Amino acid sequence: MQKSIFCFLLLILFSCTEKTEQHKDTSPKKELNPFYEKAFVLMDKNQTDSAFYYLNKGKDLFQKRKDSFGMAKSFVNMAILQENTGDNFGSIESSLIASKFLKEKDTAHYYSLFCNYNNLGVASGNLKNYDDAKRFYNKALLFTKDPVDKLMLFNNLAIAYHNEKDFTKAISIYKKLIDSIGSKSEFYPRLLLNYSRSKWFQNNNYNPLKNYLLAEKLSENWDDDWDKDAAYAYLAAYYLNKEPDSAKFYAKKMLTLAKKLQYPADELEALQTLIKLSDGTETQQYFDQYSKTQDSLVNAQNKAKNQFALIRFDSEKAKTENLILQKEHASHEYQVQIQKIIISLLISVFLIVIVITYFWVKKRRERLLLEANNKLQEQRLDLSKRVHDVVANGIYEVMTTIENQKDLPKEKLLDKLELMYEKSRDLSYDNNSQQDFQDKILGLVSSFDNEETKIIIIGNDFDFWKNLSYKFKEETYQIIRELLVNMKKHSSATQVILRFNQKNDNYEIVYSDNGVGLPENFVEKNGFTNIKSRLEEINANLMIEKSHSEGLKLSIKHCSYVQ
Structure with missing residues (x-):
């Protein structure tokens, strides 16, 4: 269960978009970028696709103005949007592009550097590249002095250690964080949940129940549905093999709350638990619901990935076409001649490639056919040998038994025939024994x-x-x-x-x-x-x-x- 983890990541990511926006105009003389400004308005309305589109247009305008820092901030925020919609590879790509325009010696770039490295850590962690995730989180620590930002980064580090099963280091980090903020902090329930979970994973004899229930109660005081969702998930996992009825109770509460939060990943986790704990038609109902939710989540993620890629592609395509038109307008005759030469060369190369490919394909086909025939012959010989060893020898054994034992019981004879049948049937599975x-x-x-x-x-x-x-x-x-x-x-x-x-x-x-x-x-x-x-x-x-x-x-x- 990653929900309390998600709370921290969600806060840090959206704080990045907000604070990066706040830091975008380091000089009052710089012109505003209307596309970049509109993207943040759309972010507030949760219109992800449109926000990404205007960030991309804003990046193009910054590029035209030769504003590398503006381009960097655009790429950082595009990367954050991509990670939030599950496009981790695309997010890493955008963050790496942003890093080319950020200067680590320029203090005006520090917060953007912090957000960019944190996003690289989050996306790498999502892809289970925990060594990379830890490296990026430690890098991000160099570019922030904000206590809350550091708190969330250390929490992310602890998550990475937990996920790679280094529970001792994760517990050590959580303990220091809890001691530093105290029980009155709004972050205390989340840290207490993660700390107790790591302790339980480290030692099965440890009982996290008291802390889980306390965190659930405190989350009510803070009116934090994300923490309650995490508490329900951890309680369901704790009771799974101990008290199935309690596990089912908390799994149902988690499912209801995940639907309210519109977070399908937790809906899937709750449904998995309910499938394990249910019987008959109830299991089928949960299984059908799981399939629909999973399909919906995958479709939404794929749609977002494709939409982001299409926006970037259309933008690059438009710039390329515009550049081509400009060049053609400046030297049309020169381009015509070059095209004629290129076409002639391409035709020549194409003809040569066709001839070479024809003979290569012909020779390769002959070689593959010969190899296939040889392999088929070897398989036939091998199968013939195995059939002889298993079937023929088995039949001979049954014949000998009938011949030598006049009063052979029918049941014993059937057992021998059944054993021989099973051995012959299993011949096709020999290659899969490992x-x-x-x-x-x-x-x-x-x-x-x-x-x-x-x-x-x-x-x-x-x-x-x-x-x-x-x-x-x-x-x-x-x-x-x-x-x-x-x-x-x-x-x-x-x-x-x-x-x-x-x-x-x-x-x-x-x-x-x-x-x-x-x-x-x-x-x-x-x-x-x-x-x-x-x-x-x-x-x-x-x-x-x-x-x-x-x-x-x-x-x-x-x-x-x-x-």
Whole structure:
């Protein structure tokens, strides 16, 4: 959760736009720039696209007047607008251009330098380049003496250390900041939240609950919805694996407040938590809401990025076309001759390139065809060998068993045939044996997911599987596949949920669907028999929680089977 972090960044970024505006006219003799002035009016109205457009036009006017400092301020504010709309790469590009026009030895440029380096730090942090972010924040400290600006910069540094898991340094910075401002400051709730969160991340035995609740209460006194939003997020995260009902309560409060603040990133985080904590149709409702919000956020960010790029492109294009027209007017005849020469050269070069490309493509096609044939032959030989080793040897083993054991039980024969079937089916997966196991599970689930049957998978991440034995993971894979095969054949389900839960050394896999369930006179057959056999092998238990007309829900629990 980054909300209290966002509060500080939002304040520092908009203070930059305001103070940079205040510092723009260091000399009373300089003319006003109407485009630059209008951009700040539009910023106040939250008309980002239009503000960016007039900042760009203002930059062009500053350039015409040869006012490099004005150009720098325009680029700094464009960079801030780009970062606020999620265009981090574009923001960094604009800030780097601004740095070319700023002079570090000129005190009149200090605040613009401070804002520019801070913005570079924010955008780099958003892209998870934490070393760059820290370097830019430390650079920004050189160009401000304002206590609030320094407070926010040190907070940003602490955030960078926290995000790269150096919690000791983050805690040290937060402690100094809290001690310096005292509990009466409007910044105290935010710093207390971030400090307590880092302490909890550093030591799971530390209880941040008291500080979280205090920060929530203080945010009410300051009427600060951003701090309340952060408090709800941290409380939901704290209760997630301890008290699901409390976690769900705060996640719902966070969702409501994030909608009020019109901050979709926090809406998505709240919905993620609610999906984990919900069942059945409620999960589907939250999942649908999550998809719509995510699509809306991505579309808005892409629209802003494209709009900014288009504004810059149109501006540069207009200047280029104007320059070309001026040159053509000054020396039209000369340009005509040059164009004729260039066209002749281009035609000659084009013909040469066509001939060379033709022979190169022909030769390359022949080489690729030969390589493809050779590779295909190698694959056929390899597959033939593996089929012989797995299928032929398996069939021979079954034949030998039938021949030598006259009273062979039917069940034992079926087990051997099933084992041979599974080995032959797994031939196509040999090349993927080294992939991350969560990806393997995701690939299995994806093969059953279609328009008729939607499968939601929750908690299938690296941390869940990392300490489990190879045998447990492989047996679990076969069990999940058996469940999905049975679902596809018999259940008529339209929705399936697979949830992976871990608490300390206790692991649980919960399967549920909305199909027809098990019949009342259900008799275990090979599918369930195989599942139970596999569970015995890995010291796990199967519990059927719901089995009839409302669908099927069962859980697989495994304790203390870590490596």
